[in-house]
Amino acid sequence: MAAPKVAVIGAGVIGLSTALCIVETCPSCSVTVLSDQFSPNTTSDVAAGMLIPHTYPGTPIHVQKQWFKETFTYLFAISNSAEASEAGIQLVSGWQVFKSPPKEELPFWSDAVLGFRSMSEAELQKFPQCRFGQAFTTLKCECPPYLLWLEKRLKATGVQMYNRKISDLWELHSEYDIIVNCTGIGAHQLVGDKKLFPVRGQVLQVYAPWVKNFIRDGDGLTYIYPGIHRVTLGGTREKESWNLSPDPSTTKDIFDRCCSLEPSLREAHDIKVKVGLRPSRHCVRLQREVLNQEGVKLPVVHNYGHGAGGISVHRGTAKDAARLVGECIAALRGSSSGAKL
Amino acid sequence: MRVAVIGAGVIGLSSALCIHEQFHGLVPSLELELYADRFTPNTTSDGAAGLWQPYLSDLGNLQETLWNKETFDHLLGHLHSPAAQEMGLFLLSGYNLFTEPVPDPSWKNIVLGFRNLTPKELELFPGYSYGWFNTALMLECRSYLPWLTNRLTQRGVKFFHKKVESFQEVGGDGVDVVINCTGMRSGELQPDPELQPGRGQIIKVLAPWVKHFIITHNVKSGIYRSPYVIPGSEFTVLGGIYQHGNWSEENSAQDHKTIWESCCRLLPALQKAKIVSEWSGLRPSRPQVRLERDSVRHGNVQGEVIHNYGHGGFGITIHWGCAMAAARLFGSILQDRGKVASSPQPRL
Numbered sequence: 001m002a003a004p005k006v007a008v009i010g011a012g013v014i015g016l017s018t019a020l021c022i023v024e025t026c027p028s029c030s031v032t033v034l035s036d037q038f039s040p041n042t043t044s045d046v047a048a049g050m051l052i053p054h055t056y057p058g059t060p061i062h063v064q065k066q067w068f069k070e071t072f073t074y075l076f077a078i079s080n081s082a083e084a085s086e087a088g089i090q091l092v093s094g095w096q097v098f099k100s101p102p103k104e105e106l107p108f109w110s111d112a113v114l115g116f117r118s119m120s121e122a123e124l125q126k127f128p129q130c131r132f133g134q135a136f137t138t139l140k141c142e143c144p145p146y147l148l149w150l151e152k153r154l155k156a157t158g159v160q161m162y163n164r165k166i167s168d169l170w171e172l173h174s175e176y177d178i179i180v181n182c183t184g185i186g187a188h189q190l191v192g193d194k195k196l197f198p199v200r201g202q203v204l205q206v207y208a209p210w211v212k213n214f215i216r217d218g219d220g221l222t223y224i225y226p227g228i229h230r231v232t233l234g235g236t237r238e239k240e241s242w243n244l245s246p247d248p249s250t251t252k253d254i255f256d257r258c259c260s261l262e263p264s265l266r267e268a269h270d271i272k273v274k275v276g277l278r279p280s281r282h283c284v285r286l287q288r289e290v291l292n293q294e295g296v297k298l299p300v301v302h303n304y305g306h307g308a309g310g311i312s313v314h315r316g317t318a319k320d321a322a323r324l325v326g327e328c329i330a331a332l333r334g335s336s337s338g339a340k341l
Numbered sequence: 342m343r344v345a346v347i348g349a350g351v352i353g354l355s356s357a358l359c360i361h362e363q364f365h366g367l368v369p370s371l372e373l374e375l376y377a378d379r380f381t382p383n384t385t386s387d388g389a390a391g392l393w394q395p396y397l398s399d400l401g402n403l404q405e406t407l408w409n410k411e412t413f414d415h416l417l418g419h420l421h422s423p424a425a426q427e428m429g430l431f432l433l434s435g436y437n438l439f440t441e442p443v444p445d446p447s448w449k450n451i452v453l454g455f456r457n458l459t460p461k462e463l464e465l466f467p468g469y470s471y472g473w474f475n476t477a478l479m480l481e482c483r484s485y486l487p488w489l490t491n492r493l494t495q496r497g498v499k500f501f502h503k504k505v506e507s508f509q510e511v512g513g514d515g516v517d518v519v520i521n522c523t524g525m526r527s528g529e530l531q532p533d534p535e536l537q538p539g540r541g542q543i544i545k546v547l548a549p550w551v552k553h554f555i556i557t558h559n560v561k562s563g564i565y566r567s568p569y570v571i572p573g574s575e576f577t578v579l580g581g582i583y584q585h586g587n588w589s590e591e592n593s594a595q596d597h598k599t600i601w602e603s604c605c606r607l608l609p610a611l612q613k614a615k616i617v618s619e620w621s622g623l624r625p626s627r628p629q630v631r632l633e634r635d636s637v638r639h640g641n642v643q644g645e646v647i648h649n650y651g652h653g654g655f656g657i658t659i660h661w662g663c664a665m666a667a668a669r670l671f672g673s674i675l676q677d678r679g680k681v682a683s684s685p686q687p688r689l
Binding site: 076079080081082083084085086088089090091092093094114115117119120122123126135137209210211212213226228229263264266267 | 420421422423425426427429431432433434453454456458459461462464465474476479548549550551552553572574575609610612613614
């Protein structure tokens with residue numbers, strides 16, 4: 001097989017970063033990105049993009065830690081370079097506050113972020129309802145800029161991108177040797193994964209340029225994340241809701257919760273409301289599969305189900321997915337009778 | 342009783358407010374007037390980025406450290422008030438960077454969350470091997486000075502756009518006390534060889550992705566002679582110039598180059614930042630702040646002056662502590678004149 005033809009389905013942060021990793025590890029591959037949505041209309045575009053991992057109950061902690069560290073290291077290097085602003089990568093410091101001390105004293109990622117420590121008494125005075133808190137510095141990976149930057153890098157390596165809705169993976173078997181499924185919440189329908197479910201998140205993006213620190217309630221439900229131009233206020237976690245329309249009473253509730261953490265937000269204006277469906281799963285589905293239909297084989301690599309933590313672990317999972325693609329190629333080359341009729 | 346404040350920078354306006362707040366109830370006849378030839382946005386204060394941070398060492402000047410602390414605590418108390426945004430007041434975290442270990446500063450317990458930098462954090466700043474992280478306050482004068490002006494106007498303080506050439510000019514005309522907050526040009530009213538310009542130049546850019554202040558230090562060269570980056574609510578200020586004895590308020594192309602190149606080396610992403618404006622100003626530098634009573638002769642009359650000038654590059658940082666001290670000096674003048682009873686003993 002000369003140049004393996006790889007189709008990556010999905011152009012959110014997972015699809016684009018996986019495509020880039022495949023290009024980096026397999027220069028002979030011909031990679032194409034297919035998606036029915038591109039930035040600014042992907043789920044990733046709604047996310048604030050803070051590098052604060054979500055814990056997947058079904059994935060070993062050491063694996064999640066590895067994914068996060070890889071992602072953090074990758075983005076840290078970009079934040080230190082001249083490309084930082086174009087790529088949408090910023091360094092942000094702030095606080096995670098708790099009304100009562102958290103169950104686990106140190107989250108698994110505390111040594112992966114910068115300067116992690118408990119908040120001092122003086123710092124806690126800013127949050128009268130909170131008895132405990134943690135201060136640290138992390139990165140913010142803002143989409144759309146990051147997705148546009150990934151698209152630019154992909155195009156520079158010759159990767160083609162097409163707006164196309166795929167209803168069945170077998171649609172692609174005659175054009176491509178390997179399919180990489182990065183369809184996020186779309187996998188529910190595309191591959192019939194009933195273990196994948198949406199967790200609806202509504203956010204407000206407001207103009208409040210004096211907010212320079214992030215503030216997050218330890219329960220993860222209320223947060224204030226300052227971005228390049230706007231501050232993202234959140235949020236909600238509505239399991240099994242497929243509703244993509246903003247809800248006005250939710251907007252008011254988010255705004256009130258955030259104002260109680262940061263009173264100056266009362267002066268924020270120009271509120272934009274966005275909704276995203278976190279593609280949630282017990283564990284990220286990162287695995288190879290060979291589909292079989294009447295003797296015809298189709299290698300598939302799945303990389304979806306990142307829920308609330310996609311941006312935090314994207315590079316780590318993309319590298320693992322690229323490794324799995326490498327294994328698919330080796331398997332195809334190793335099979336003497338050829339992979340397909 | 343007429344009181345004339347000369348100067349409408351952060352020192353003049355805050356001194357006027359402090360005095361009026363504390364004494365207008367005690368002295369019903371109190372009339373406050375403010376004279377200045379430059380008002381916001383054209384004062385020295387307006388050019389400052391607005392970061393609360395004293396110099397590295399207080400040189401044993403505990404009084405100034407206390408005034409700095411008073412200012413920080415006062416501002417922190419206002420942080421959650423509805424006025425904060427109007428005042429231009431917000432929290433800002435950031436980095437102080439050094440090429441060698443240095444002693445902790447006098448203000449380490451005044452700011453929030455002061456700590457040393459970890460090795461990983463220092464990777465962000467090649468060339469620097471030691472540093473601090475802390476959360477401090479920003480007070481942007483382009484908002485704060487108008488806010489102070491509004492408070493004063495509401496209180497009936499009268500403003501006069503006028504260049505005052507001598508203390509006698511305001512003092513002789515029935516004015517009982519003059520508060521001298523003339524900053525750099527105090528020497529024109531009363532010669533003071535200790536007051537010298539510390540010329541600074543800054544470039545204002547659009548770099549909204551920068552969320553931390555970054556202040557580098559070259560301990561041998563001295564304060565503000567090393568690049569710094571301070572993000573404001575709209576613009577980011579790039580600086581790193583301190584020229585003792587230079588009176589020029591013109592922007593220098595050489596200084597522009599120094600600032601731009603050194604800041605872009607510090608934060609490569611700044612290369613993409615759009616330059617909005619450039620400004621030069623004179624820090625009113627003095628070995629220590631002059632905050633004391635003085636008397637000046639107007640013809641046959643001895644007039645009272647309270648000096649409050651010489652705040653160098655830390656005027657915003659120290660302003661409220663000094664304003665309160667000026668108000669205390671004003672109170673002592675009133676006591677001396679029997680205008681208010683000193684407590685607890687009655688005057689004979």
